[in-house]
Amino acid sequence: MLEIKNLHASVEGQEILKGLNLTINAGEVHSIMGPNGSGKSTLAQVLAGRDSYEITEGEILFEGKDLLELEPEERACEGIFMAFQYPVEIPGVANTYLLREALNSVRKYRGEEPLKHIEFAKYAKQKMEVMQISDNLLKRAVNEGFSGGEKKRNEIFQMQVLEPKLAILDETDSGLDIDALKVVSDGVNALRSPERGFLVITHYQRLLDYIVPDFVHVLVDGKIVKTGGKELALELEDKGYGWVEEEKTAANS
Amino acid sequence: MSITLSEKDNGYIEGFAGFKKNAPGSSLDWLQSVRERAITKFSELGFPTPQNEDWRFTNVAPIARSSFNILENGHDKVSSSDLTQFQFEDTEVAELVFINGHYSKELSKYGNLPEGVILKNLADAIESEQEIVKSNLARYADFKDEAFTALNTAFMEDGGFVYIPKGIVVETPIHLLYISTDEGTPSITNPRNLIIAEDNCEANVIEHYTSMTDNIYLSNVVTEIVVGENSTIGHYMIELESKKAFNISTLRVQQARSSNIRSHSVLLGGSLVRNNVHPVLAGEGCDSLINGLYMPSHRQHMDNYMKVEHASPHCDSRQLYNGILDGRSRGVFHGRIIVHEDAQKTDAKQTNRNLLLSDTAQIDTKPQLEIYADDVKCTHGATIGQIDENALFYLRSRGISKDAARDIILHAFTNEALESMGVDSVKNYCYKLVTNWFDQRKEEQES
Ligand SMILES: Nc1ncnc2c1ncn2[C@@H]1O[C@H](COP(=O)(O)OP(=O)(O)OP(=O)(O)O)[C@@H](O)[C@H]1O
Numbered sequence: 001m002l003e004i005k006n007l008h009a010s011v012e013g014q015e016i017l018k019g020l021n022l023t024i025n026a027g028e029v030h031s032i033m034g035p036n037g038s039g040k041s042t043l044a045q046v047l048a049g050r051d052s053y054e055i056t057e058g059e060i061l062f063e064g065k066d067l068l069e070l071e072p073e074e075r076a077c078e079g080i081f082m083a084f085q086y087p088v089e090i091p092g093v094a095n096t097y098l099l100r101e102a103l104n105s106v107r108k109y110r111g112e113e114p115l116k117h118i119e120f121a122k123y124a125k126q127k128m129e130v131m132q133i134s135d136n137l138l139k140r141a142v143n144e145g146f147s148g149g150e151k152k153r154n155e156i157f158q159m160q161v162l163e164p165k166l167a168i169l170d171e172t173d174s175g176l177d178i179d180a181l182k183v184v185s186d187g188v189n190a191l192r193s194p195e196r197g198f199l200v201i202t203h204y205q206r207l208l209d210y211i212v213p214d215f216v217h218v219l220v221d222g223k224i225v226k227t228g229g230k231e232l233a234l235e236l237e238d239k240g241y242g243w244v245e246e247e248k249t250a251a252n253s
Numbered sequence: 254m255s256i257t258l259s260e261k262d263n264g265y266i267e268g269f270a271g272f273k274k275n276a277p278g279s280s281l282d283w284l285q286s287v288r289e290r291a292i293t294k295f296s297e298l299g300f301p302t303p304q305n306e307d308w309r310f311t312n313v314a315p316i317a318r319s320s321f322n323i324l325e326n327g328h329d330k331v332s333s334s335d336l337t338q339f340q341f342e343d344t345e346v347a348e349l350v351f352i353n354g355h356y357s358k359e360l361s362k363y364g365n366l367p368e369g370v371i372l373k374n375l376a377d378a379i380e381s382e383q384e385i386v387k388s389n390l391a392r393y394a395d396f397k398d399e400a401f402t403a404l405n406t407a408f409m410e411d412g413g414f415v416y417i418p419k420g421i422v423v424e425t426p427i428h429l430l431y432i433s434t435d436e437g438t439p440s441i442t443n444p445r446n447l448i449i450a451e452d453n454c455e456a457n458v459i460e461h462y463t464s465m466t467d468n469i470y471l472s473n474v475v476t477e478i479v480v481g482e483n484s485t486i487g488h489y490m491i492e493l494e495s496k497k498a499f500n501i502s503t504l505r506v507q508q509a510r511s512s513n514i515r516s517h518s519v520l521l522g523g524s525l526v527r528n529n530v531h532p533v534l535a536g537e538g539c540d541s542l543i544n545g546l547y548m549p550s551h552r553q554h555m556d557n558y559m560k561v562e563h564a565s566p567h568c569d570s571r572q573l574y575n576g577i578l579d580g581r582s583r584g585v586f587h588g589r590i591i592v593h594e595d596a597q598k599t600d601a602k603q604t605n606r607n608l609l610l611s612d613t614a615q616i617d618t619k620p621q622l623e624i625y626a627d628d629v630k631c632t633h634g635a636t637i638g639q640i641d642e643n644a645l646f647y648l649r650s651r652g653i654s655k656d657a658a659r660d661i662i663l664h665a666f667t668n669e670a671l672e673s674m675g676v677d678s679v680k681n682y683c684y685k686l687v688t689n690w691f692d693q694r695k696e697e698q699e700s
């Protein structure tokens with residue numbers, strides 16, 4: 001479903017991703033872990049189409065299409081969703097308005113009829129229950145004055161509504177207490193299916209107890225330096241990232 | 254015979270001599286004496302220059318250089334079907350219509366106003382409601398230091414007169430509609446509105462300045478609102494003048510104890526626009542909400558000059574002005590807050606936000622706090638920026654097209670300044686004006 005080949009990305013002339021390779025097949029959950037500043041969010045933003053990053057080399061294919069040719073909204077309509085590490089506040093735009101516009105844009109792209117107010121309300125209602133989103137939160141301006149936990153829940157709620165093929169979660173667990181973590185994980189797990197892929201970026205093994213990954217990758221300095229199964233996450237939590245780098249240096253010398 | 258006013262050869266003073274003889278209420282000594290004092294003041298002051306701190310960012314030389322005719326009546330050019338484009342949908346209003354500054358009885362309608370409420374054109378009210386007019390007119394709007402107010406006071410002919418007796422709630426919005434139809438040499442009107450609410454009243458008054466031509470003219474407006482104890486007045490200023498027109502307006506509000514003013518300005522038209530808003534919170538426990546939206550484009554110049562005067566304790570004022578600037582336009586927000594010595598426990602807040610849509614648009618924003626009391630809360634904040642790229646990307650990443658995402662962000666910004674409007678039909682009318690503005694911009698970009 002997603003193929004990233006030798007991806008190099010830089011910002012303001014500084015290279016951040018330095019030859020990254022990653023393949024995600026439908027039905028798989030991949031987790032990326034790595035130290036601060038290693039390029040995890042950069043990868044997520046590049047996949048979503050942020051244009052402040054310059055792609056200097058490599059390619060990204062999504063269901064065989066050249067992703068880098070697509071605008072951010074086209075990627076979303078093709079089925080890519082990124083839950084932001086830092087969701088953006090948009091004063092004056094109601095959460096529910098954004099959601100309906102988003103859903104109807106995606107439906108239009110697929111040649112489907114837009115949902116009317118009532119249909120949308122009904123559809124959103126089920127998703128709200130899963131994500132424990134109150135009516136009040138739905139009416140408020142997007143992310144404005146939301147607590148950290150509310151912002152993260154709201155991201156997953158949006159994902160629930162849009163039902164993407166590939167979901168990229170950028171530290172959706174950071175700053176959540178255990179109850180909120182469960183809600184968020186349930187929201188993600190409810191969407192798991194053989195047609196869907198997930199890329200879960202996190203610092204904490206804890207999340208992976210709830211969203212069990214098929215693969216864990218370690219991203220250091222813009223490259224994936226190690227890939228393993230879910231037990232790798234435990235090992236990383238235990239020993240930090242240092243040993244991966246040492247191991248790699250040893251192997252190279 | 255028409256009268257021409259210009260700065261050359263003492264034109265204003267000579268014009269005044271001719272004007273005075275046939276002006277409405279010319280037989281009333283008190284009124285003629287007010288006019289005399291005003292023209293004297295005006296000739297002393299002259300038009301302000303950028304050396305004057307209050308006019309630093311706005312040069313009125315184009316006005317000072319022009320000569321303007323005072324027009325005779327021109328009602329014949331307008332029929333009631335021409336008015337629909339300026340009217341609010343789904344609402345019954347009382348409406349005074351002025352064509353080139355002159356009241357049109359045929360085009361006006363009075364709706365269903367409660368008994369005791371007086372709605373008239375000022376020229377008639379000067380005669381029939383002499384006592385009320387005499388004790389209020391020109392009492393609040395200062396013409397000793399303000400040249401344009403002095404000019405208006407000297408040459409005022411007509412305008413809206415509203416009187417609301419004690420305890421009356423006026424549900425019907427009152428629309429004061431000024432339309433320019435002039436096509437000849439530049440003309441001047443000096444609309445003068447007087448709105449008086451006794452205690453425990455409620456009403457909404459909409460001033461609306463617009464045009465059916467694209468001629469050069471000057472609307473030099475002064476409005477005085479006297480708000481009685483515990484009364485709430487909603488005031489709307491919709492400025493939609495022709496592309497070449499000048500609009501200088503002064504709103505002076507006098508607030509008694511526990512009264513409430515909600516002022517909304519929407520500036521869209523005109524080449525050179527100055528919007529003076531000057532509430533005086535004179536009684537204890539008043540509330541002032543002063544909101545506005547200005548959207549200059551091309552070479553338009555729009556200046557908002559706020560003077561919020563806290564003169565008594567325990568009053569709250571809230572200012573929110575949003576500006577969207579495009580083309581080579583220029584905007585000004587000058588926000589004065591004056592807290593007098595007695596005005597303890599004042600709570601004043603001022604916010605001015607600006608979005609620049611082009612590299613060549615310019616905004617000057619300047620807060621000016623003059624605080625003479627010690628136990629007060631005054632905050633102010635101004636922002637100038639482009640559309641938030643993060644917000645844009647966030648919306649796009651959810652599948653919304655770039656154009657639609659921009660629209661959503663811009664509308665959210667304009668709505669912030671409009672949503673507090675209490676009369677829904679007027680609010681919807683303003684939303685529509687704003688949407689038209691965006692549509693027109695799109696058309697121009699595409700062509
Ligand atoms: N827009 C930008 N402008 C300048 N530098 C940037 C920008 N975005 C990212 N960087 C830099 O790129 C590097 C990688 O950042 P990135 O956010 O991808 O890291 P991360 O792995 O997500 O870190 P964290 O775990 O802290 O979220 C950092 O050094 C960061 O400062």
Ligand SMILES: [Mg+2]
Nearest residue numbers: 040041042085
């Ligand atoms: Mg990050």
